[in-house]
Amino acid sequence: MKLRQRDPIAATNVASRADAIDLDKPIFTLSVASEILEVHPRTLMMYEHLSMIQPKRTVTNRRRYSRRDVMKLQAIQTLTREHHVNLAGVRYILALLKRLHNAGVEAPDGLKNLDVSQLDV
Secondary structure, eight states: OOHHHHHHHHHHHHHHHHHHHHOOOOOOOOHHHHHHHHHHHHHHHHHTTTTTTOOOOOOOOOEEEEHHHHHHHHHHHHHISOOOOHHHHHHHHHHHHHHHHHHHHHOGGTTTTOOOOOOOO
């Protein structure tokens, strides 16, 4: 019996594409996302109303959150809870951090724990 050898580069490419697809796949319902984030579902609906997050919708108009959405919501929570920033400031800070990341500039010391590299801001 002959075993096929795997191409490590091809396997890496497939894995990285699978990770990218998984980040945007709408899999979490409103209740599951609110449990993950430990917030009331109405809070997530408020963030949507303020256009801070745009969950996908099913054919029956139910919200579905992707992993990228949950990551962005976690960043929002970090800024509001730990740094006491209001939602207008959160929007501004996330946009600035994304610009700094795209320019290759390091984030300020207090905000280094926020990874905006994979967020849609």
